[in-house]
Each structure stands twice: as structure tokens, then as C-alpha cells.
Amino acid sequence: MKFVTILLAAGLLLAGVGASHAVVRIADDRGGRIGNYVTKFQRLRSSGQSVIIDGLCASACTLVLGTVPHDKICVTSRATLGFHAAYDFGSNGRTIANPEATMMLYSMYPAPVKQWIAARGGLAPQMIFLRGKQLEAMYRPCY
Numbered sequence: 001m002k003f004v005t006i007l008l009a010a011g012l013l014l015a016g017v018g019a020s021h022a023v024v025r026i027a028d029d030r031g032g033r034i035g036n037y038v039t040k041f042q043r044l045r046s047s048g049q050s051v052i053i054d055g056l057c058a059s060a061c062t063l064v065l066g067t068v069p070h071d072k073i074c075v076t077s078r079a080t081l082g083f084h085a086a087y088d089f090g091s092n093g094r095t096i097a098n099p100e101a102t103m104m105l106y107s108m109y110p111a112p113v114k115q116w117i118a119a120r121g122g123l124a125p126q127m128i129f130l131r132g133k134q135l136e137a138m139y140r141p142c143y
Contacts, residue, residue, distance in 0.1 A: 022047070022049045022050075023049060023050045023051070023052055024044060024049050024050070024051050024052070025051075025052045025054050026051060026052070026053045026054065026055065026057045026061065026064065027054045027055035027056070027078075028055050028056050029055075029056060029057050029058065029061040030056065030058050030059060030061070031058050031059025031060040031061045031062075031082075032059070032060055033060065034060045034063065034086060034101060034104070034105060036060070037060040037061060037063045037064075038063060038067065041063055041064050041067035041068055042067060044064075044067070044068055045067055045068050045069065045072075048072075049072070050072045050073070050074070051064055051068050051072060051073045051074070052074055052075075052076065052142050053073065053074070053075045053076070053079040053081070053139075054075075054076040054078055054079060054142070055076075055078050055079065055080065056080050056082065057079070057080070057081050057082070058080075058081070058082030058083075058084075058127065059082060059083075059084060059127075060105075062081050062082070062083055062109070062113075063105070063108055065081070065108075065109055065110055065113055066108035066109050066110060066113075067108070070110065070139070071140075073139055073140075074139060074140050074141060074142035074143075075135055075136060075139045075140075075141060075142060076141070076142050077132075077141075079131060079135055079139075080129055080130070080131040080135075081129065081130040081131065081135065082127045082128070082129050082130075083117055083123060083127065083128050083129075083130070084123060084124065084125060084126065084127045084128070085097060085098075085099075085102045085123040085124050085125055086098045086101035086102040086104075086105050086123075087101075087125070088101075095125075097125070102123050105123065106122075106123055110138075112138045113130070113138065116130060116134065116138075
């Protein structure tokens with residue numbers, strides 16, 4: 001019985017060590033509610049996991065940039081980040097700009113991303129895309 005307990009304890013210890021080396025791949029994430037993404041990426045940051053952006057990461061998904069440490073994020077040649085202003089849905093189902101949420105969203109981005117957004121007129125209803133050499137200048141490539 002003591003041997004089984006030791007094996008179980010060793011297994012749990014090794015599982016904990018390996019978890020910090022796990023990788024999360026973002027490939028086709030169109031975003032969603034800001035609060036859900038903040039919670040998701042705070043947990044990811046706490047886990048120590050790395051993030052590979054390997055496709056579309058749009059809207060609230062881009063909060064990964066301000067939540068997960070810069071050295072835990074890499075981008076592939078397929079990575080594309082899509083940014084736009086935050087909005088709510090009105091009673092008729094139409095979108096309504098949310099300036100407070102937009103400012104909160106913008107404030108979470110790292111300085112180089114903020115500068116890139118500002119150079120394109122800021123966060124607006126239409127999506128702007130960061131990819132290619134401009135993105136690779138801000139984040140390390142994945143190997």
C-alpha cells in the first residue's frame with residue numbers, strides 16, 4: 001500500500017511539472033464576451049502555459065496579448081490578429097458602441113500593439129488586422 005501511495009504522489013508531482021510546459025494553440029478564434037476571455041487568459045497565465053497563435057485570433061481573443069506574458073507567446077506565419085471597438089447588442093439586436101469597454105480593451109494591450117492600433121485610427125467598428133512582418137516584429141516566431 002505504501003508503494004502505491006508513493007507512485008501516486010510521484011505521478012501527481014510529475015503531472016504538475018509537465019503542466020507548465022504545455023502549449024495552447026489559437027487557430028480560429030473569432031472572440032466573444034470580453035469577461036470570458038479575461039478569465040480564460042488569466043487562468044492560462046497562472047498555469048504557466050505557452051501560447052502559439054497559428055491562425056485567426058480576433059476581437060476579445062486578442063486580450064491574450066495583454067494577459068499572457070510576452071515571452072510565453074509566439075506567432076506562426078499564419079497568425080492574424082483582428083481588432084475592433086467593443087460593442088453591446090441593443091434590444092433590437094443591433095450593435096451599440098461601448099466606449100468604456102473599448103477603452104478597457106485598449107488599455108490591456110502592450111505598448112507596441114497600442115501604437116500599431118493608434119497609427120490606424122484607433123479601435124473602430126471595422127476590424128483591422130495585424131499580421132505578417134508587422135506582427136513578427138512584435139512577437140517571436142514559433143519554432
